[in-house]
Amino acid sequence: MSRFSMLGWPVFRQTKSKDKYGRGPSVESPKYENMRPRTEDADDVVQSVCPYCAVGCGQRIYVKDNEVIHIEGDPDSPISRGRLCPKGAASEQLVNTPSRQKTVLYRAPRATDWEEIELEKAMDMIADRFLEARENHWEDYDEEGTPVNRTMGIASLGGATIDNEENYLIKKLFSAAGAVQIENQARI
Amino acid sequence: MANADLILIQGSNMAECHPVGFQWVTEAKQRGAKVIHVDPRFTRTSAVADKHITIRAGSDIVLLGALINHMIENDLWFKDYVTHYTNAAHIISEGFAGPEDLDGLFSGYDDELQGYNNETWQYEEDPDAADGIAKDMTLQHPRSVFQILRRHYSRYTPEAVEDMAGISQKDFKYLADAFAENSTRDRTTCIAYALGWTQHSMGAQFIRTSAVLQLLMGNMGRPGGGIMALRGHATIQGSTDIPTLFNLLPGYLPFPVAGKHDTLQDYFDESFPQDQKGFWHNGDAYMISLLKAWFGDAATAENDYAYHYLPRLTGAHGTYQTLMRMFDKGVDGYFVLGQNPAVGSANGRMQRMGMANLKWMVVRDFQQIETATWWRDGPEIQSGELKTEEIDTEVFFMPAANHTEKAGTFTQTQRLVQWRHQAVTPPGDARSELEFFHDLGKRLRERLQDSTDPRDRPLLDMTWDYPVDEHGEPDAEAVMKEINGFYTTGPDAGKPLDNFNQMKTDGSTAGGCWIYAGVYAGGVNRAALRVPGDKQDEMAQKWAWAWPANRRILYNRASADLDGKPWSERKKLVWWDEDATKWVGHDTPDFPIDRAPNAKSEKGVFGPDALSGDDPFIMQTDGKGWLFAPMGMKDGPLPTHYEPAESPVSNTMYPQQESPSRLLITAEGNQLAPASGNPGSEVYPHVFTTYRLTEHHTAGGMSRFLPYLSELQPEMFCEVSEELAEEYGLESYGWATIISPRGAIEARVLVTQRMKPVRAGGKTIHQIGLPYHWGVGKEALITGDGANDLLGMTLDPNVFIQSAKAVACAIQPGRRPRGEALVEFVNEYRERAGITEMTGQSRLTYERDPETMEIAEPPTLSEPEHHEGDKLV
């Protein structure tokens, strides 16, 4: 620890450097001089939107080497004017938190744990099951004999962070497959 | 909102749940606006409001109805606006009777329908009128909407508010005065609500009541006025516009129903009657454009644009009905996409038990949420109700890409469609929904390519040819272009549409969602427009794109008077420019641009052309704002107070306790507590209301796995008043167990003056606050019991949403039992209350004469507590 000196006192430094509000030279230090914002190294800054609530705050995503290094509020947004709440401010962790599950997992009937399987294999298994379920519960007519051309064997429940374009494809695909039980958080 | 003079926030804790949006409330306050918060709890919103009024959860219609009554009786309503812009002058058919005449029911109640036949709610015809509707512009006709409204709300008095809502007459007067003073030519009031209104079995009617009030006071379509629906999450608005909801097609077109919409012509006749006004008249062009977008060349005039390719509905197929099918082994596979029903849906135990009946499920998420791990870590494994080794369900966990790893649009709460650019590519096996479903679709089509079965034609014929990048990610902009719409033939083939008026009925246009037409006008992605807010005016029309037609305030023709002049200089928005003979202003006019304010509709003309100059509500079949809804509402044309299911308070407004048309799910595991006046109701004497916190996100999938947010709000808690704590010996930071007929959960106790008991129905009612973000599992950083395990499934008949804001419960100090003992504990309470599957399941409170629907033995209304002796159905 350095020796105590009156000269180090903030009030003294402030008065001496005529730094009335304490935002100028009196608060500067070599450490501060050498500090660099995380955002400075970014290769790219991308405009985005917070994925949490329906206010739709603007975000700026700072990217380096295909990794998100920082997320902050977008001052250009007329909705949020640069602000983010704790959720929006924590969204960098949504991307980078170590517990994020990045591989496909499969739990077989009656199994007590997951096993990892290949993405390709999983997609094929899902496609096969989709068609089988569709067949198992297919209905040509309702009780009155009116055509319904549908399957009740497949259902879906979506969350509130699915893009419009994604919801559009989901609705189109399920409807074309005859599946009607498609729902969303919007109803919950 | 920043332009409002009074902001009434009711059914929403906006400062907590829409924190950054709340800056506009603060802004309005700084400009001199008053903010009143009506809520069962004193919250972060109340803390910065000018006044907080404690209301008993579920009694909102009594309060709003009393405001309506107050405005009418004291002559404070906006006469020019109401007479000309609403259906106040319209005369209702002779057969109509209201709940004041029929012991709490409207005319047309049919037990077999489990609801209403709305024949008697229709307008009386007048063959001489241009629009065929009988009217009395003096509003004096006893069957005019205005007089019906006056009669209907006459019993909604300040005394009723005090008795049913627990609000003092003094507080009521404060609210009524503020509302009246700030609803004039010169001043406007905005009402903001959120899930505190929607999550009720009467939710849609709560919102209707506020609409009636806002119309009556002339606050709709005007700057600083209106009703602000605070949608909960990122793109809840988008997911109803482009719905993943069973009963809708994109753009609020109804999904075809068997028996009603068998042919395309049936669909048009029923959905878009051609003898009415407004833009729904062109629904046929929107629908044909949708079919062209989906089925391309396979949709032709000869085959009715492949309308038969669409499956048909036969009743409700919502998420709770689907759950009941799971128990019957009627559903094999379940896709859960960025959602956590094991925690987030009502009746968590049944949700998890339902999933144990599936053959397979696909969970797409960022983390191993409770919906992905219930078969190993769920509460039913702990209680022994399920055994991992016996669960047959296959579970696929498919990692998802997050908002930085894909491009696309969210639609926020004010209908603003905002584009997100892709920042990085997703890690590992993570994929976007777009890629996952595009790929799945391709695999299905490959497997079926040689099929000759007609049922496979829709899958094989649908347009699915989206360009993909080197990682297999489809181009979201190409999908947006399809949603926007484009010309299919002629010199402009392939060119994007500029607006929905260009959509045709001859198949020459395609478009996936008519209300989004224009988002890609001129081939420009308008959702990606990013002119900084400080470089444009307050409407900020160059930041992203709002549907429809980049309009920021809907029905804004109503911001001008009958002559097309602004009601006042201060509240100027759009107006008629005499010289240019068109509507102009700060916002895109929401009206046919050259329709003069004095234009009269002619007989025999329909659709948008039939709109008179004084028909601002251009989507309504009569161009007017509806004080009275002749159709569209399943549970009555006028909002009426009924008690929530299992309420500890008797309805003193009518001898009908609950809404007779609420949607009931009768099942083991979904039992209801006895309502007030029935034996056993004292076993669950309190009411809890669920809510969320700034630091968490719905069922926690995107927050309980993140260190920062978990640290900020680490533990499940319950908010209780000092009085309740005293009564049960609950201590702050100690534990309490909360019990409903569906389950029991434990939570840390937070004793606070922010919760106050209310006096209602002659009783003291304690309300308990429960955040619903926690769930039981092993993967999240923080876990805890889920509040939604306590909820039953009683649904709104209009939108099928569950009731979560006023639910009966019991409370006791200490932690809940573990293992099998927990099941016994819940059963013991149920037995004590004498609950069976049929408890609370009768639609009609009292036996009625099947002919007249009158109550056979009328109860004594003045003594609500004495219902025990009355005969219950």
Ligand code: SF4
């Ligand atoms: S930053 Fe907060 S207020 Fe803004 S959109 Fe995200 S969650 Fe909502």
